[in-house]
Amino acid sequence: MSADRPAPHARPQAQPQTQPPASSPAPVRPPQRPHGPPHMAIGMPTEKSLDFRGSGRRLVATLRPERGAVAGVLALAVASVALVVLGPKVLGTATDIIFEGVIGRQLPAGLTKQQAVDAARAQGQDRFADMLGGMDVVPGVGIDFGHLRAVLLTVLAIYVGSFLFGWLQGRLTTGVVQRTTFRLRADVESKLSRLPLAYFDSQKRGEVLSRVTNDIDNIAQTMQQTLSQLITAVLTVVGVLVMMLWISPLLALVALVTVPASVATTVAIAKRSQPQFVAQWASTGRLNAHVEEMYTGHELVKVFGRQQQAIETFREENEQLYAASFKAQFISGTIQPAMGFLSNLNYVIVAVVGGLRVASGAMTLGDVQAFIQYSRQFTQPLTQIAAMMNLLQSGVASAERVFELLDAEEQRPDPEPAADVPTPVRGRVAFEDVSFRYDPDRPLIEHLSLVAEPGQTVAIVGPTGAGKTTLVNLLMRFYEVDSGRITLDGVDVATTTRDALRSKIGMVLQDTWLFGGTIADNITYGVDDATQDQMAAAAQATHVDRFVRTLPDGYATVLDDEGGNVSAGEKQLLTIARAFLADPAILVLDEATSSVDTRTEVLVQKAMAALRVGRTSFVIAHRLSTIRDADVILVMENGSIVEQGSHESLLEAGGAYAALYASQFARAAAPVD
Template sequence: MSAQQTVPRRPPQRGPGPMGSMGMPGEKSANFTASGKRFLRELRPEMPRIVLVLVLAVASVVLAVIGPKILGEATNVIFAGYVGNRPELAPYAGQTQEQVVQALRDAGQDTFANTVSGIPGLVPGQGIDFAHLRGILVVVLLIYVGSFLFGWAQGRITAGVVQRVVLDLRADVEAKLSRLPLRYLDSHPRGELLSRVTNDIDNVAQTLQQTLSQLITAVLTVVGVLFMMFWISPLLALVALVTVPLSMMVAAMIAKRSKPQFIEQWASTGTLNAHIEEMYTGHTLVTVFGRQRESAEVFAERNDTLYESSFRAQFISGTIQPALGFLANLNYVIVAVVGGLRVASGTMTLGDVQAFIQYSRQFSQPITQIASMANLLQSGIASAERVFELLDAQEQDPDPEPARQLPSPVRGRVAFEHVAFSYAADKPLIEDLSIVAEPGQTIAIVGPTGAGKTTLVNLLMRFYEVESGRITLDGVDTRELTRDALRSQMGMVLQDTWLFGGSIADNIAYGVEEATHEQIVAAAEATHVDRFVRTLPDGYETVIDDEGANVSAGEKQLLTIARAFLADPTILILDEATSSVDTRTEVLVQQAMNALRVGRTSFVIAHRLSTIRDADTILVMEAGAIVEQGSHDELLEAGGAYARLYASQFAAAVTE
C-alpha cells in the first residue's frame, strides 16, 4: 500500500474516550492440559526427526544401562583374584571351587564358604586375571563411547528440532500480528505484546531445549534401569522401588503449588515490560512534567511484584530436587545394606551389588530430573499459553473471495453513506454520517479533540470496520475490495511521524520499491526535503536510526511528506501533516501539498485552520456528527461552530 505509516498504536485509555472500556485483560487460570496438548501439536511437523531422536536415545540408553552390568564383571574378576590369592586358600591350590567350598564347610568355616561360593570364576591360589580384566574394560570403554556418540547425535538433532519449532512459532506470531485488527492493538499495551513475542517465546524455546531430549532420555533410562534391576535381584528391585511412590507424591505436591506462581510470574513480566516500554517511549515528557519519581515508584511496585512471584515460583519448584535427593540417598543406604548382607550370604556377587548400586543411582537420578523438569515445564507451558492466547485472538474480517476490482482508471470518488461506528457498544461515536468527496476535491475535517476526525480516516482505510452503512470508492463498497487493493490507492501522512532504521533515500522510497534515485530526489525537492539533506555529510545515504534521533521533528515530518509525494496516490490523507514544521517551512510545504493534491481526492485533518482555507469543503465535526459543512468563507458567514473555532485561533484577546 502507499499509505506511508501505520496508524500509531495508542495505549489503552483509562478514562473517558472511545477506548476507555478496553483495558488490559486479566490473566485467566491456565488450562495446562489443553495447553500442553497444543504445545505437543506444535511438534508434529518434526515427528520424523523426533522419531530419529527416540531411536538414538534408545541406543544411547541401552548402552549406558548395559555398562554397569559388564563393569560388575570386572569387579568380580578383581574380587575373585583377590580372594583366590589369600593365604587361607593356598592349601587348596589346584582344587575346584566346589571342592574348596565343601572343605571349608567341613572345617566349620561356613561364612567364609558362603562368600567363596558366591564368587564366580574363583581359582584357589591364582591372583587377578589381568588379560580377562583388560578385555572387559575395553568392552566397557567401547560401550560408553558408543553411548556418548549416540547421545551427541541425539542432542544435535534435538537442537535443530527445537529451533525450527520456535522459528515457526515466531513466524506464526508475526503473521498473526499482521492479521490483528487495530482495535486489538489499541487495547493492549505494546510492552505486553512485545513480552509475549520475545520473552515468552524465548522461554518456550528454553523449555523445549532443556526438556525434550532430557525427558526422553530420562524416561528410557528409568525403564532400562528398572529392567536390569529386576534381572539382577527382584528383591533389591522391590526395596529400591519403595521410595518411588513417595517421590512422585512429593513432586506432585510441589508442582501443584508452583503452577499458579509461574502464571503470576509471566503475567507480572508482561506488565513490567509494558510500563518500561511506555516510560522509555515517553521519557522526554516524563522528564518535562517531573514524573520521574512517580514512574520509578510504579516501576518499583511492579518490579517487586515480579520479584515476589518469581521468588515463590523458583523457590517452591526448586525444593523438588533436594527433597527427592534426600529420598534417593535414603534408598541408596537401604540397597547398600541389603546388598552387603546378600554378598555375605553368598546369594549375590559383589559385582552384581556394585552394578545394582549404580543402577539405583541411575534410577533415582532420572526420576529427580523428571520431577525437576516440572519447574521448566510449568514455566514453559505458562509462556506457551500466553503465546497461544495471542494466536487465538480474534482477527480482522478476511478479505472477500472473490474480491471486486476497482474500475480503471481509479477516479477517487469517496462516499460515506449512513455510516455508524462506536469504539464501545454503549458509547456511540458516529451515527448516520453521510458525505461525498468528488474526484480531485479537498475535504478538510475540523473539530475539537475526540470529535471523530481521525476515526473517519480509520474507517476509510479499513483499520476499523463500519457497524452499519457503507463507504464506497468509485461506487464500490470498500468491504468488497481486498485491503491491499484499497490501501494501494491511498497515501497517508500522520502527525506522529514514523521512520525506520535505514538511509534517508530508503525511508522516502518506502512505499515505492522500484523508485529510482532521480524520482526520490524529485520528491524531496518538491517537498523541500532536498535543502536539508544536501547539508548532511552522506546526503541521501545518511543512515538514520529507527527513532529518527539524528534528524529534527520538523525534518522527520518533511521526510514522511516526501514519502507520500513519491507514492503518487489517488487518495491523499493528511492528519495534521505540518504540525512539526516551522512557519516558513509550513508555507513551502503547503505549496507542495497544494501541488500534490491536484487531481487527487484529499482528506485533511487540521487543527490550524489557516492550513485549510482553500479546501473545497470543510466538515465541522462534533461528537461524531457533522454539524456544519461548506467553504471557508461560507462557514465564517454562517457564524456557527467553525466561526467560533476560527475566532478562538485568530481573534486577539483584549485585556485591561
C-alpha cells in the same frame, strides 16, 4: 494522529438522527474498554491457574512438523540409553573377575570349588561358604587379567558408543527446537499482521513485545534443555528398571519403595510453584511495558518532573517481579534436594540389603555393585525430571501467553472472491448511512452520509473526539463499519481486499514514524522501484532537500529507530516526502503540518496543493489556516456533520465553523468553559 485517535476511550455520544438504520448487519469486533488508557492488562496475573496440561499438549503439538526428526531423536536416545544401561552390568563382571581372583588365590590349589565350600563349612565358616558357593572361583588361581582386559575394553566401547549416540541426539534435538521456534516466531509475526488495529489500541506495546521476544525465547530455552533430557530420563528409568528386575527382583522392589514418595513430592511442590511462574512472566511483561513507555517518553517524563514517580513505579513492578521470581524458583528449587534425600535413603537401603544378599551367596559382589549403580541411575533421572519441572513450568507459562496472542480475535478476513478496485481510480468516495461505535454502549458516528467527488479536497474539522480520524480509519478499513457502507468509485470497500484498497491511498499522520535506516530508505519506503531522480524530486517538492543537504552524509544519513537525530518538523517533512513519492490516488493528511514552523508550513502547503491536483484528498486539521483553500469543509461534532461548505460560506453562516475560526484568530471575550 490527532487527539481523537481511535483508542477505546470514553467518547462523546452522538446525537440520534432521524434516518432509518441500515440493513447491513454489524460485524463482530474485539470488545473495547469503556474508559481509561488504551491498555488491556493482559500482563496481569490470571484469576484462574494456568492450564499446564492443556498448554503443555499444545506446545508438544508444535513439534508435529518435525515428526521424522523427533523419531530420529527417540531412536538415538534408545541406543544411547541402552548402552548406558548395559555398562554397569558388564562392569560388574569385571568386579567379579577381580574379587574371584583375590579369593581364589587365597584357597589351596588343587581343590575343586565344592571341596573348598565343604572345608569352609567344616571349619564353621558358613557365611563364607555360602558366599563362596555363589562365586565362579577356581581355588589357587588368581585374577584372569586377559579376561579382565577384554571386559574393560568392552565397557570402554559401550560408553564411547553411548557418547556418540548422545552427541548425535543433541545435535538433532537442537535442529528440531530451532526450527520449531522459527515457525512459532513466524506464526506470531503472521498473526500480528492479521490482528485489527483495535487489538493494538487495547494493549501495552511493551507487553506485546514481551510475548513476542521474552516468552518465545523462554520457550526455545525450555525445549532445548528439556526435550532431549526428558526423553533420555524416561528411557533411562525404564531401561534401568528392567535391569534391576533382571538382577534381583527383591532389591528392585526395595528400590521402588521410594518412587511413590518421589512422585508425590514433585507433584505437591509443582502445584505450589506453578502460579508463581504465571505471576513471574506476567510481572515481566508489565515491567517491560513500563520501561518501554518511560524510555520512549523520557523527555516528557523529565519535562513534567515525573522521574521520581517513574522510579517508584519501576521499583514497585521490579519488587513484584522479584517476589514472584523468588517464590517460583525457591519453591520449585526444593524439588531437587528433596529428591536427593530420597535418593540417598534408597542408596542406604539397597547397600544394606545387597550386602546381606552377597553374604548369603544369593548374589555376587559384581551384581550388587551393578545394582547400586542402577539404583543411582534410577533415581538420577527422576531427580533430573524433578529439577526440570521448574523450567517446564516456566516454559509452559510463556507458551500460554504466546498462545493467548495466537488465539486473539483476528480482523474480518477479506472476501473471496474480492471485488476489484477500479483502475484507474477516479477517486469518488462516498459514506452511505454509516454508523460506527468503538464501544457498543457509547454511540459515536450515527447514520453519517457524505460524498467526496474526484479531485476534491475535503477538509474535516471539529473539536477533539468529534470523530474526524475515525472517518479516515473507516475508509482505510482499520476498523469495520457497524452499518451502512463506504464506496470507492461505486465499489463497496468492504468487498475488496485491504491491501488493494490501501495501495491506492497515501497517508501522512501527525505521529511521524521513521525506521532505523538512511533518509533515502525512509523516503522510498513502500516504493521499491523508485529511482534516485524520483526520490530527489519528491524531496525537493516537500522541501526535504534543503535540510538534507546540510547533513554531512546527505541522503545516506542513518536515522536511529526514533529518528532522534533530526527535528520533529524534519521528521514530518520526511513522511510527507514519502507520501509524495508513493503518488497515491487518494491522499489523507491527518494534521500533517502540525510539527513544522510557520515558514515551512507555507512552503509545504504550496507543495501539497500541487500534489492534491487530480486527487481526492481528505485533510484533518485543527489549524483552520491550513484548509482555507479546501473545496469542501466538513464540521463534525459528536460523530455527526453539523456543517459543510467552503471557507467563505461557512464564515458567512456564522455557525460552528465560524465559532472555531474566531476562537483561533480572535481574542476570547469571555473565559472558555
